[in-house]
Amino acid sequence: VTLLAIESSCDETSAAVIRDGQVLSNLIANQKVHEQYGGVVPELASRAHMQNIIPVVDQALQQAGVQKNELQAIAFTQSPGLIGSLLVGASFAKALAVALNIPLIAVHHMQAHVLANCIDDPRPSFPFLCLTVSGGHTQIVLCKDYLDMEIIGQTIDDAAGEAFDKTAKLLGLPYPGGPLIDRYAQQGNPHRFHFPRPQVEGYDYSFSGLKTAILYFLREQTEKDPSFIENNLADICASVQQTIIDILMQKLIKAAEDTSIREVCIAGGVSANKGLRKALQDEADRRGWHAYTPAFQYCTDNAGMIGYMAYHQYLAGQFAGLDIVPSARGSWKRAEA
Numbered sequence: 001v002t003l004l005a006i007e008s009s010c011d012e013t014s015a016a017v018i019r020d021g022q023v024l025s026n027l028i029a030n031q032k033v034h035e036q037y038g039g040v041v042p043e044l045a046s047r048a049h050m051q052n053i054i055p056v057v058d059q060a061l062q063q064a065g066v067q068k069n070e071l072q073a074i075a076f077t078q079s080p081g082l083i084g085s086l087l088v089g090a091s092f093a094k095a096l097a098v099a100l101n102i103p104l105i106a107v108h109h110m111q112a113h114v115l116a117n118c119i120d121d122p123r124p125s126f127p128f129l130c131l132t133v134s135g136g137h138t139q140i141v142l143c144k145d146y147l148d149m150e151i152i153g154q155t156i157d158d159a160a161g162e163a164f165d166k167t168a169k170l171l172g173l174p175y176p177g178g179p180l181i182d183r184y185a186q187q188g189n190p191h192r193f194h195f196p197r198p199q200v201e202g203y204d205y206s207f208s209g210l211k212t213a214i215l216y217f218l219r220e221q222t223e224k225d226p227s228f229i230e231n232n233l234a235d236i237c238a239s240v241q242q243t244i245i246d247i248l249m250q251k252l253i254k255a256a257e258d259t260s261i262r263e264v265c266i267a268g269g270v271s272a273n274k275g276l277r278k279a280l281q282d283e284a285d286r287r288g289w290h291a292y293t294p295a296f297q298y299c300t301d302n303a304g305m306i307g308y309m310a311y312h313q314y315l316a317g318q319f320a321g322l323d324i325v326p327s328a329r330g331s332w333k334r335a336e337a
């Protein structure tokens with residue numbers, strides 16, 4: 001089975017060709033226009049998707065060495081995401097599916113992030129737990145099968161990626177700041193500064209208190225010493241990153257203990273974080289888990305993961321009608337407490 005997948009939920013325009021669950025190409029066009037605004041501007045994102053989508057799809061086909069008439073289905077991200085951005089991918093996918101007279105597959109972006117762990121070896125076996133940490137979500141997912149997963153915990157306010165990005169903004173770093181904090185943190189002392197850990201029930205998370213604590217901390221310190229940030233950047237980044245990692249790992253450990261599941265994955269943009277990857281591996285070594293992390297290209301938004309999930313939907317006969325519409329909020333069942 002050869003599929004073309006399109007991802008356009010936020011500010012990456014991506015296309016991938018997948019054959020029998022193997023990613024043959026995975027092209028990602030990052031949108032630079034948002035940098036000067038310190039965040040993604042939805043209007044500009046949809047416009048950039050429109051400019052990018054045809055060249056990105058052409059390159060994905062070319063790199064895979066696949067002709068359009070060899071495609072057997074078109075997959076696209078249906079939800080969640082920015083509605084204007086999703087609409088570009090959905091419209092393009094529909095048009096191409098009609099033109100080629102092949103079926104359409106609607107993919108849930110957050111579920112695809114989870115399955116990114118299954119694209120390459122080593123793969124987790126079912127059931128596994130996945131901590132999905134991205135720009136808009138923080139979830140602990142219990143994944144029982146490719147198309148059978150449920151959310152057992154999630155953030156009640158900010159996402160982990162937002163905590164990274166908002167901290168970076170307070171430090172005067174450009175958007176998106178997560179990768180930069182990761183880089184500075186490698187030279188810093190993670191135990192130099194202490195930030196509060198929220199008390200949240202069950203497997204849920206909260207990051208808004210941390211953001212406020214960092215804001216007040218930086219304000220207080222720079223009043224005493226205007227060069228405080230400059231002189232302590234690595235230690236601040238390392239300490240904030242360590243706090244976020246501790247918060248994330250605490251609930252993941254609890255979930256693993258309560259479910260007795262030892263197959264543990266991370267996914268989403270923040271799973272590219274070196275500190276988080278190390279914390280997961282350390283915990284795995286300590287607790288006898290098997291830990292998994294997607295390859296870097298499948299951590300942040302990419303069509304490869306969309307196509308991989310679509311392949312399993314194809315096998316299950318889950319196709320979408322041409323009347324399908326994208327949705328900004330991807331409602332998805334949450335396990336009963």
Ligand code: ATP
Pocket residue numbers: 009010080081109113133134135136137160161162164165176177178179182268269270271272273274299300301
């Ligand atoms: P969602 O998937 O929730 O809709 P999104 O698709 O925008 O959100 P991703 O592309 O999966 O999110 O991830 C982007 C986020 O990952 C940003 O917040 C970015 O700062 C963060 N991020 C990327 N690399 C790193 C890193 N090395 N360390 C920390 N954060 C990172």
Ligand code: MG
Pocket residue numbers: 010011012135300301
């Ligand atoms: Mg993004």
Ligand code: FE
Pocket residue numbers: 109113134135268269300301
């Ligand atoms: Fe994403």
